Amino acid sequence: MESISVFEIIKVGIGPSSSHTMGPWRAASFFLEYLKKREKITEVVSITTYLFGSLAKTGWGHGTDVAVLMGLSQEDYLTIDTTAIRQKADNIIQSGRITIDKHKTIDFNYKDHMVFDFDQSLDFHPNGMRFVAELSDGTSITREYFSVGGGFVVTHDSDHVAQNPIVTQYPCHSAQDIESYCEELNLSISQLVMMNEMAWRNEEETRSEALTIWSEIKKCIFRGISKRGILPGGLGVHRRAADMVKKLMPGQTFLTVEDLIKAIRLGSHDFNTVNKWVSTFALAVNEENADFGRIITAPTNGASGVIPAVLMYAYCFTPHFGEEEIIKFILTAGEIGTLYKKGATISAAMGGCQAEIGVSSSMAAGGLTEAFGGSRAQVLQAAEIAMEHHLGMTCDPIGGLVQIPCIERNCMGAIKAITASNIAMGLDIPTALVSLDNVIKTMWETALDMNTKYKETSEGGLANISVNISEC
Template identity: 70%
Template sequence: MESISIFEIIKVGIGPSSSHTMGPWRAALFFLDLLRKNSQLNKVAEISTTLFGSLAKTGKGHGTDIAVILGLSNEDFKTIDTDKIGEKIEEIKSKGSISISADHSISFNYDKHILFEYSKSLDYHPNGMRFEAKLIDGSLISQEYFSVGGGFVVKQNTGHVATNPITSKYPCHSQKDLLDNCNRLNLSISELVMLNETAWQTEAETRKQALYIWEEIKNCIFRGINKSGMLPGGLKVRRRAYDLNEKFLKGQKFANVADWIKAIKNGPKDFDTVNKWISVFALAVNEENASFGRIITAPTNGASGVIPAVIMYAHCFTQNFGEDEIVKFILTAGEIGTLYKKGATISAAMGGCQAEIGVSSSMAAGALTEALGGRKEQVCQAAEIAMEHHLGMTCDPIGGLVQIPCIERNSMGAIKAITASNMALESDSSAARLSLDNVIQVMWETALDMKSKYKETSEGGLAKIPVNIAEC
């Protein structure tokens, strides 16, 4: 089994969905690259994209169509000005053309070239899509891709998930591997992860990237608490992080994120206040995510608020939580995420919301325990506890939008992570009756048993309750 860098689990992304937005966006870029490598890009007359299964059923709500169009336009979701996305899409639709390279444009008609196959799924994965390029000479080039969660994209027969598949020095594909390697080398979990990350880059570069992730987390939360109004999509969901932040800080304004954090640290630290701030942190991120904002995918976009909320909680409300602890947190969270990626799934279309909020809560619980000085066994116990209480959670977004119940679930996932960490830190982990490996296995079995209508199709659960959705 290949090793996966933690920075493929925790990375810069764009909302609202890692599997339904980032994945199709990357797939479109992969298809252009395929044409480019075959010297066919400038011979293309038109490209049609067919979205199957879950990608079709929640595609418009998740912005899958927008992602494909932007991917075929050679835009990069890591650098695009997110405030200009709507403008770019309208320009392409009105002009009736897409520039697939610097010197070649092709005709584009939304109704003709973006197709939704609601009643059919491709065999390999519910999130399947097919790109078909018609060349000037009339010949066709076709390729299928699958968005398998967390922004990962594969072709059916490649067998690779990681962008750069290698085997690290001390591969860890389970809790047993993790603890065995830590015991053999006398290392903590974060130290072992740091050592394994040298398969991709130096320790200094790993630390720098982890701190870059932290900066992006802070900036994302700060953007979220400074924006008010309604979220896009027609559900008329009002942003709440702005109003709550205004209330708790009595209307104070801050020019930068450092001053804002300082004000929070200098404020009340009673349980009720801290609990409310955790919700603000999570809401701020996921309201950004719902608005095609730039967020940190950890491990998915629908669950992108959990880890930021927990790490910001630790930074603001626990003692001596500085850069070293932040690096430990991110390394450990990422490693736990790889265990779920390899042993189960991080795709809601495969496993329901337990594969998103459940996994992110598990990652955050273990990471917080590590950063606060917990033993490696307690880290695994915290991760197990958090997932144990998310087992069976369905993915049932109303209207296919990553808003209800998704946004609030991030706040719940963060609280559960902190509770799980507290329980593990105060427990004798040798008395634990379940392991992280056990709960990952059960989570996967639960995913296989779950009906498809509860897996990101908006056909069951809360999603089938009649709700008036206005035009976007």
């Protein structure tokens, strides 16, 4: 089995959904590359996109159509001005034209060329899409892609779970693999992960990448606590992070994220205050995510607030938590995420919200325990505990938007991760009855048993509620 870099699990992304926004965006780009490699791009007359299954049923709320337009326009979600996305999409729709290559602009009729097929699903995965390019000679080129969670995209021809698949020196496809190699080599989990990451880059580059993730986390939180207003989508959901900061720090303003961190560290550390800050961090990120903002996908966008909230909690409220601990956290959390990717799923369309919030909470719990100096057994047990208490969680977004209940669930996932770490570090580990491997297996079995209407279709659970005003 191929190995996955931790930086494919924890990476810079764009909201509101890794599977419904980032994945289709990448798929559209891949289709253009496919046409260019076959020297057909200049012959294209039109491109029609068909969205199936979950992509159709919740695609509008997740901005899937907008993402496809951006991908077909050769935009890069890592560099695009996120505030300009909706205007760029509107310009394409209103003009009826889309530029798919430097010197190639074609007609685009939104009604005809963006098809939401609510009644059909492709067999391979619920998040299926089909691109059909009509050529000037009357022939066509068709290609199907599947967005399998976390921004990962596959085809029928290539079911790689990683973008850059590599067999590492010490391949870890289970928690048992991790334990065995760590025992054999006398390494901590983060040390083992660092060794394996050298299959992609050297140690200095790995450390730099982890700190870049941390920098992006801080930027995202600061953007989130600096904005007020109503999130797009029609539910009337108000941003709350900025108001929570105002109540926690009355009369104070912050020009930079470092100013904010300094003030938090000098403020109250009582339980209630810390709890509120953890929720504030998570809200800040997921409010950015809901507004097409740039976030950290970890392992998905719907769960993008959990790891930032836990990491910022540790940085602000625990002693001696610096860059070394941050790197240990990210490497360990990312490796735990790969176990779920390979052994179960990180796609809510396949497994419900346990595959998103549950996995992110498990990742954060393990990462936090490693950073706090926990033993290998404690790290894996913390990850197990966090997932154990997310099993069966449904994905039921109201209106197909990543807002209710998604935003608040990130707050809960972060708190559960911290609690799981605290429990694991106080446990007599040999008495633990459930292993991380067993809980991953159970999570996948639960996903297979779960009714489809609870898997990101907006057909069950809270999604059945008619919301006239925001509940959030």
